[in-house]
Structures are given as C-alpha cells and as structure tokens.
Amino acid sequence: MESLLRNLALQLGASPAAPGEELTPFLRFERPWSQGLLLLVLLVGSFLIVRLYLSERGGSIAYRLGLASLRVSLLLLTMFLIAEAVLVVERVDLPYLVIMADDSASMAREDQYADAELVERAAQLAAETERADVSRFSLVRSWLGRENGALLESLQEQHRVRLYLMAGSARELAEVDDPEDVGPALSALDGAQAIGEQSLLGTGVRQVLTELRGAPPSAILILTDGQSTRGESLSDVAPLAARKGVPLYTIGVGDDTPPRDLALSDLVVDDVVFVGDAVRFDAKLSSRGFEGLPITIRLFETPPDSGDDALASGREVASVQVEAPPDGQAIPFEIIHRPQETGRFDYVVVAEPQPREDGVENNRLRRTIAVREDKIKVLLVDGQPRYEYRYLKTFLERRPESIDLQVVLQTADPEYSAQDIVALPNFPTAAEGDDGLFRYDVVILGDADPLYFSASQLQLLADFVTEEGGGLVFASGEFFNPISYQGTPLEPLIPVQLTGARNPFQGGESVQPFRMNLTAEGQASPIFRLADEEAVSEEVWENLPLHYWFLESPRKQPAAFVLAEHPSVAGSDGPVPLVAYQFVGAGKSLYIGLDDTWRWRIGTADRYFGRFWVQMIRFMARSRLNRDRPAELATDRSTYQSDQPVLFRARFLSAGLAPRSGEVAVEVERGDRPPDRLILRSTGDSSDSFEGILPNPVPGDYRIRLLPPPVLEGEIPTAEFRIEPPADERDRVQLNKAELVRAASLSGGEYRSILEAENLLDDLPPARKIPLDTDPPIPLWNDWRVLSLFLGLLTTEWVLRKRKQMI
The missing domain is CATH 3.40.50.880 (Class I glutamine amidotransferase (GATase) domain)
Known part of the structure; x- marks a missing residue:
C-alpha cells in the first residue's frame, strides 16, 4: 500500500526523494467521519445495496453480486469525497547503518583451518567473487561483494550505509545512498590493503559513535579478527553503544586456533667465494606451534634469476635438521656447502613446510653468490x-x-x-x-x-x-x-x-x-x-x-x-x-x-x-677480486619492525668512483608499487661512504639498488630487507572469538562467523526513520482523476444493468 501511495504521490507532482531520504505517504481526511457513523452508513448502505440487487430479476446471482460490488464501491468513493481526502507526503531521513572492516596487517593472513568444512566454505566464499586468495581481508571483500553487492543494495533500501576501515582509526571509505553507489564502494574496498600497523578496534567504534552522535546508526557491523593491539577493546566500548541503542553485530574473520608458522631470517653468507671453499650459510629459524619438532632445512643451488621456479630447476646440495624453538624465539643454524663449479648461482635456503602452516613465503631465503677459481x-x-x-x-x-x-x-x-x-x-x-x-x-x-x-x-x-x-x-x-x-x-x-x-x-x-x-x-x-x-x-x-x-x-x-x-x-x-x-x-x-x-x-x-x-x-x-662490484650497498639489518628506521649504507671500493657532490641516490622498491627515490649523503668520515635513513616504512619486502650517477662498470649494487608489522600485530593473529561474542552481547547485537553469516539481514533491527519535513497536502476529493473514477464506476454499472435489461 505504501509503495502504491508513493507512486501516486509522484504522479500527482511530489518531488522525488533526495539521496538519503525516503517518502512516507499517507491519506488524511479534512472532514473525517466519526467511526460510528462511518461504520453505520457503510454497513446499512452495503446491506441495502446487496438486498436490492438480489431481489431484482435478470442475470445470475454472481452477476448481480458483481453489480452490487460496483455500487458499494461508489458508496465508498462518495464517502471518500465527502470527507475531503488529501494525500500527505512526509519526508524522512534514513538512519545510518555502519559497516567497519578491519584492515590491520593481521587481516592479510591466510588461515589454515583444521576443519575441512571451513576450508571448503572459505574457498566457496572467495570463488563467489573470483578471488584467488582466501586471506582474511579478501574474504571480507568477497562477503560484501558477492552477488554484485546484493547485501549493500538490500541495506541501502532502508539505511544510509557508511563503510569504514578501522586499522589505527576509523576512516570513512564510502557512503552508499542509492544503488549506483554500490559499485564505487566495492571498488574502493578492492583498492584497500590490509597493512595497518595497529588494531584500535574499540577506539574506532567510539570514534564512529561520536561522529554520528546526532543520528545514531541502527547498528554497526564489524568485520574483524577481534584482536585489539592498542587502546580500548570492543567489549570496553560495547556498553556505550548499548546506551546509545546501537547494537554491535560482530562478524568474526579468521581461525581461533593458535597459529602455526616457520620463518627463516638473517641469512649471512659471503657474496664471493672460491671453488672448494667451505661456504657457511648462517641464518635463524623461528617457529610458532612447532616447538620441539625436528625441522629439515635444505640448501638448493639454482641457476641465476630462476625466479619462483628456483626449486624445480635447482638441485639440493646440503641439508641440516634443527629442532624448532619455543614460540617467539629464534635459533641460529648453519649449512655448509663446498661449491665445485665456477659461475654465479642463486642459493635458496628452505625450511620444509609443515601441515597447516601459515603460508610458506617466509620459509625460504635467497642469495646470489659468485663462485670463482681465480689464482x-x-x-x-x-x-x-x-x-x-x-x-x-x-x-x-x-x-x-x-x-x-x-x-x-x-x-x-x-x-x-x-x-x-x-x-x-x-x-x-x-x-x-x-x-x-x-x-x-x-x-x-x-x-x-x-x-x-x-x-x-x-x-x-x-x-x-x-x-x-x-x-x-x-x-x-x-x-x-x-x-x-x-x-x-x-x-x-x-x-x-x-x-x-x-x-x-x-x-x-x-x-x-x-x-x-x-x-x-x-x-x-x-x-x-x-x-x-x-x-x-x-x-x-x-x-x-x-x-x-x-x-x-x-x-x-x-x-x-x-x-x-x-x-x-x-x-x-x-x-x-x-x-x-x-x-x-x-x-x-x-x-x-x-x-x-x-x-x-x-x-x-x-x-x-x-x-x-x-x-x-x-x-x-x-675486495680485490670482486671488481665487477665497484660499490657495496647494504642495510644495517635484514629485518626491521615498522617503527624502526632503516639505515642504508653505500661504500665505493675506490674513492675515485664516489661522486664529488657528496650525494648518491638509491631506488627503493616494495612489491608492485612505484619505486621511491632516497638520497644518501657522505658520512664525513670518508669521501667514499654514504648513509641515509628510510623513516616509518610500511610492512613488506623491499629491494634497493644504487642509481646513476655515478657511472659504474659491472654489476649494479643491490640489497634486500623486510619490514614486519609491530610485534603485537604480528604475534596476536588468531581470531579472538570470545571478545567478539562478549562485545556483541553487551551491546545487544549478535556474533556470527563470516563463513556462517548468510542470513544476517533477517536479524538486524528495523530501521528507525527520522522525520525531516512534510509536503503541502495534495487534495484528492476534488481531483479530476478521482471524479473520472467515480463517473467510470457509475457508467460501468449502468451499462452492465442495461445489458441484462435490468433498467
């Protein structure tokens, strides 16, 4: 009925709803009948009309009842006109519904579920949006984007949907006020990366509640692993949400079992070695969830620049077995290899992957080594x-x-x-x-x-x-x-x-x-x-x-x-x-x-x-034999936390090659992003040494190389290093289900797993619409369309009576 009245109002000249508004039309009578009189006239009139038509001759009983219904309709329409009916259009503001997606670094994790059913569900959810990976943040994108954003479209019908990212602080990503906004919102979400260095979940929710204090949202949907690394937790801010009447619907993303992971780091080996040398590959092994387990670490020799197919195209030359250390600790180890051939080779140190291990990217380290036989x-x-x-x-x-x-x-x-x-x-x-x-x-x-x-x-x-x-x-x-x-x-x-x-x-x-x-x-x-x-x-x-x-x-x-x-x-x-x-x-x-x-x-x-x-x-x-590398480029460490500055050092093996300007430039690359340029300046102690600092780097794997000038003959110096998230963000990665359940309960909401949240729309509270304005009443009792309807009904009844010779 409301949809019919809304269409009628638009036909009668009412202005369409603005973005974020909704039209709520209803009928009002300027000269209303009393309920008793209305009921008396309607019952008596209908009784007399039906009795009159049933007493007449001509046509079947059904035919005569049909004529009686037309006459009753004329009675109703007459009463409608006498009461001076008007159409009133109220304009209401749609309430907000907030969706908050955690984009901290822990959401980039790909969980290794122990339950095969959960593995299948995660794969199915990712497949709905044709995504290749099943990382937590990718599952968030798939959950919101499946069926071309049907969830957002459904929510938008009764709400103004705001989409936030919430690592560090709440940042508005998009607002969905009409169906055309769904596509751009999903595109904005696709462009986001789970690289946040902190998870301030409670702080982010409090920020949204403060920002929307004049128009509290109907509910807040939070897609997260539930781990707060700083500030308030979700359960800390849940009572405030309850007082404001804003339930928190927490959507758990991830696995709540302890993580299992092996990682190699700090590989140290000479860049230039000689045939027959005992070459030492010194590195460290850290683990989670594998304490005491014997781990086989292998060394592969591969052709240079063999890329991701290095292990397939290479050969194993040495191995060692190491007992996995306790969680959070690293144990040093070494592998000895005596190369027998000259040339440049890529050597890859690989820790053997274990069942349900979180990713294997950090299980290997690579170095390029020149093997020489010079006298x-x-x-x-x-x-x-x-x-x-x-x-x-x-x-x-x-x-x-x-x-x-x-x-x-x-x-x-x-x-x-x-x-x-x-x-x-x-x-x-x-x-x-x-x-x-x-x-x-x-x-x-x-x-x-x-x-x-x-x-x-x-x-x-x-x-x-x-x-x-x-x-x-x-x-x-x-x-x-x-x-x-x-x-x-x-x-x-x-x-x-x-x-x-x-x-x-x-x-x-x-x-x-x-x-x-x-x-x-x-x-x-x-x-x-x-x-x-x-x-x-x-x-x-x-x-x-x-x-x-x-x-x-x-x-x-x-x-x-x-x-x-x-x-x-x-x-x-x-x-x-x-x-x-x-x-x-x-x-x-x-x-x-x-x-x-x-x-x-x-x-x-x-x-x-x-x-x-x-x-x-x-x-x-x-140094003398390695003339094809006229300069050295290095960092003071191979692995950093994101809050640690990275110190770059460049040293020219001949002072004559060092630029007289006192500056050299390096190119800093991270993943597929465009490279940045950093200037290193002379240390002052030596004209052939230069240093520079990269402050506040974001987590990821980096590669740096020396840029001309100067003009160097031979191999361009390069170096690699890794930036890791802060310790809390890296260490606290399992789904905190207990926290999410508690926060939802305290606020009057519900907890769901992202793999089991198909019917969430049915459980959301009804939208609380906010009145904004009322349009001038549109008279219906004297409108030509209503008069035409009256005459049409009267004419139809007369024609039908005439056909059966009831006149």
Whole structure:
C-alpha cells in the first residue's frame, strides 16, 4: 500500500526523494467521519445495496453480486469525497547503518583451518567473487561483494550505509545512498590493503559513535579478527553503544586456533667465494606451534634469476635438521656447502613446510653468490727466515693451483732470488706492470724492517690497499712489525693503535703460555672455521697448541673488528686484541699480534695451520677480486619492525668512483608499487661512504639498488630487507572469538562467523526513520482523476444493468 501511495504521490507532482531520504505517504481526511457513523452508513448502505440487487430479476446471482460490488464501491468513493481526502507526503531521513572492516596487517593472513568444512566454505566464499586468495581481508571483500553487492543494495533500501576501515582509526571509505553507489564502494574496498600497523578496534567504534552522535546508526557491523593491539577493546566500548541503542553485530574473520608458522631470517653468507671453499650459510629459524619438532632445512643451488621456479630447476646440495624453538624465539643454524663449479648461482635456503602452516613465503631465503677459481696473487715479505715465514712459504708454494706466490726476504743473499723461483730481489717500486705492486691481490707483511723500504714504496703499499682494494696482512714479529711502522704511511692501515703498544720480551718480561679467545665476530668469521661443523671447529680450537709470544697493543682502531683476543691480558679498551681487521678505502687490512701460528702444525702437519692461512688469504682477497662490484650497498639489518628506521649504507671500493657532490641516490622498491627515490649523503668520515635513513616504512619486502650517477662498470649494487608489522600485530593473529561474542552481547547485537553469516539481514533491527519535513497536502476529493473514477464506476454499472435489461 505504501509503495502504491508513493507512486501516486509522484504522479500527482511530489518531488522525488533526495539521496538519503525516503517518502512516507499517507491519506488524511479534512472532514473525517466519526467511526460510528462511518461504520453505520457503510454497513446499512452495503446491506441495502446487496438486498436490492438480489431481489431484482435478470442475470445470475454472481452477476448481480458483481453489480452490487460496483455500487458499494461508489458508496465508498462518495464517502471518500465527502470527507475531503488529501494525500500527505512526509519526508524522512534514513538512519545510518555502519559497516567497519578491519584492515590491520593481521587481516592479510591466510588461515589454515583444521576443519575441512571451513576450508571448503572459505574457498566457496572467495570463488563467489573470483578471488584467488582466501586471506582474511579478501574474504571480507568477497562477503560484501558477492552477488554484485546484493547485501549493500538490500541495506541501502532502508539505511544510509557508511563503510569504514578501522586499522589505527576509523576512516570513512564510502557512503552508499542509492544503488549506483554500490559499485564505487566495492571498488574502493578492492583498492584497500590490509597493512595497518595497529588494531584500535574499540577506539574506532567510539570514534564512529561520536561522529554520528546526532543520528545514531541502527547498528554497526564489524568485520574483524577481534584482536585489539592498542587502546580500548570492543567489549570496553560495547556498553556505550548499548546506551546509545546501537547494537554491535560482530562478524568474526579468521581461525581461533593458535597459529602455526616457520620463518627463516638473517641469512649471512659471503657474496664471493672460491671453488672448494667451505661456504657457511648462517641464518635463524623461528617457529610458532612447532616447538620441539625436528625441522629439515635444505640448501638448493639454482641457476641465476630462476625466479619462483628456483626449486624445480635447482638441485639440493646440503641439508641440516634443527629442532624448532619455543614460540617467539629464534635459533641460529648453519649449512655448509663446498661449491665445485665456477659461475654465479642463486642459493635458496628452505625450511620444509609443515601441515597447516601459515603460508610458506617466509620459509625460504635467497642469495646470489659468485663462485670463482681465480689464482690469488700473494706477495710474502719478511725480514728474516723465521719459522712463521718458512712454514707459510713452504705451504703456499705447494698450492700452485690456487696461490700464485712470490716472496721478498730482506736479509737474503743477492743470489737468493736467482736460486728460488718465487723469490724477488727487491720489493716492487712501480704500481703497474708485471713487476708492479698492483698485480698482487694480497700482501703479507711479516717482521720486515721499514728502513728497507723507501718512502715511495711505503706510500705505494698504502695506495695498494686504499685505492686498488688490495688486502694487507700485518703478521707481527718481535723486532719490527708493527711497532716500527709508527709515523709511516702504513700506520693508519694497522687495525690496532700503536700508541702504548709494546713487546713484552723487550721489557724483560716472561710470557705465560696462552690460547687465543675468539670473539663473537671471530666465531662467525670464515677465517677461524677449522672444521666444517661449528661444534667440531670449537673443539679444534680448544686443543690447538699454546702460544708463547704476543704484541701487547692496548687499543684497537675505532673502525676495526676484533676477531681474537688475549684470554687474560687487558688493555685500556678490554682484552688485548690479537687478530683484528678493518676496511680502509677500497681494501682492508688485517693484524695478527702473534708470530707462532706455525705451532698449530705440531701433530697435524698443515691441516689447521694451512686451512687458517688459506681462509685468511681468501678473505683478504675478496675486495680485490670482486671488481665487477665497484660499490657495496647494504642495510644495517635484514629485518626491521615498522617503527624502526632503516639505515642504508653505500661504500665505493675506490674513492675515485664516489661522486664529488657528496650525494648518491638509491631506488627503493616494495612489491608492485612505484619505486621511491632516497638520497644518501657522505658520512664525513670518508669521501667514499654514504648513509641515509628510510623513516616509518610500511610492512613488506623491499629491494634497493644504487642509481646513476655515478657511472659504474659491472654489476649494479643491490640489497634486500623486510619490514614486519609491530610485534603485537604480528604475534596476536588468531581470531579472538570470545571478545567478539562478549562485545556483541553487551551491546545487544549478535556474533556470527563470516563463513556462517548468510542470513544476517533477517536479524538486524528495523530501521528507525527520522522525520525531516512534510509536503503541502495534495487534495484528492476534488481531483479530476478521482471524479473520472467515480463517473467510470457509475457508467460501468449502468451499462452492465442495461445489458441484462435490468433498467
């Protein structure tokens, strides 16, 4: 009836409803009949009319009853006209109905339901809108968008529908006032991403209630996993909603069973290695829901740029089994692999997926590694044929397939160089050429007298490190190295400070036998790995022969890394450093503060002595051999929380390649989004080092690369890192059903699972319409259409009586 009157009002000239309005027409009588008189006239008149027609002759009884009904209709219409009926049109404002969708990072999760029926329902819901994934936020889109937004269209008929996102705060996404608004609203929802760093559910509901305090909504539908990471929870704000008469209908999205997940992180491995090297892949494994379960971690070698098909096209080269740690903890592990072929390879570390594990994207880590077989050109320089020199020279001579050795012995006879094919008569005086210093990759400077070098030779050796990226090893001795190099161009290259350094023997002191202590950096360094397995290597170190001499240098250089230290003698900065290295310009230098590593040969020949020196030489040669990467780009960590700034560092291996402007640019990419540009500025400490900070990054996987200028030959430096949501948002991911049920109950609403909410419309409260205005009454009693109806009924009755000759 209301729809009929609404159409009649529009036909009689009433203005259509504006967006968000509704027309409520009804009849009113200006001269109303009393109810008793109306009933008396209607009953008496109808009785007399029916009796009169039944008493007449002609036509059947049904025919005469039909004529009587026409005459009764004329009676009703006459009473309608006498009462002066008018059509009154009231305009009412439709009440709001609010839909709030949680777009925090936990809603990007794809749940692994234990119940097969729930798995099927989630797949069916996603299929209704042809979505490929069944993440929580994707299910929200599908639930609102199925059947082309039929739910929104139905709600819009009696409400003004507002759609909000609610991670962090409530943000209005769209308003649906008529059917044409449904499509844009769904498109806006499709463009949203579940990347919010916080879930302030209660705060968001309170914000909406405050915003609509003049016209409280009929109800609020909340699609969420129920986890509030900050501020008020939904049950905290539910009593306020109840006082305002606004029930909360909570729609649970997700699985309420504890999450199960494995994750690999913090992979550390050298970018350049050599054939036959024991390459260490150090990483960490964290888990949820798998504590104590043995997890197999595999290492695959794949062709470069093999993409998502890496495992299918690669081969497994190593594996290790690790016991999953307790929830929230990470356990370090390592995999050792010895590559046997040269080239560039992608290595993928993969934790074997487990049943009902949440996604496997974080189960793998990838690194590209260059495997080389270059002969390392080594120049060994010493003052006299001490044990360290003789054993090292003999060992390196026996490795012509990987070491190209030449030596300079300062105290040797002039004929020595003619008798020994690896001996040189003098230290090189030129930089380039077959006899130049720059042809070498590593120089091992033993206990050589600096007075044998000219000033230009010392400067040439310094340039070999800082400009050419060479490696310089200071192998200490009792007479000259390194104390005698104080004040020379080599002093800044020594990783320890010479001020206060002393030789205990020269003071007449006795040295108690000792064994070096490895620092954390030393334990992680490939130099000191004397066995493939870490536990075996530690056992080897505990059983190496003792040392009987060391150089006491109390302080390291500020930028140096200490790898080994004295177990009992302390300097001004802590234990006396015995092995340390530092980056200097394009290369690096290493200091060894003892002279009897040859003792490690006792009972084992060259097994540990030789391995140590080969690994150290390869470590020092990497910068020199890795010339196809003229610059390095790195972040200070591989994984960050979203509230942590990311520090970028760029270092040019040759100062001549660094831009003179003091700035370089990097391109920052995240997923399919357009890349951003970030400027790194010179650190001031070195003209070849640059730093920059990326503040407040959003969660995701990032890749950065160095942009020209400068113009670099070879591979463009790149780096990767990951931004994770805040700990609460990442850790509290299971559906909080109890909270959603409680909030709905306190507010007078209901709880439903998104997989079981098909009949929600039937349970929503009726819309409470708000009167706005009343149009001027439209007279019906004197309208020509009503008069035409009266005459039409009268004429029809006369014609029908005439046909049966009842007149």
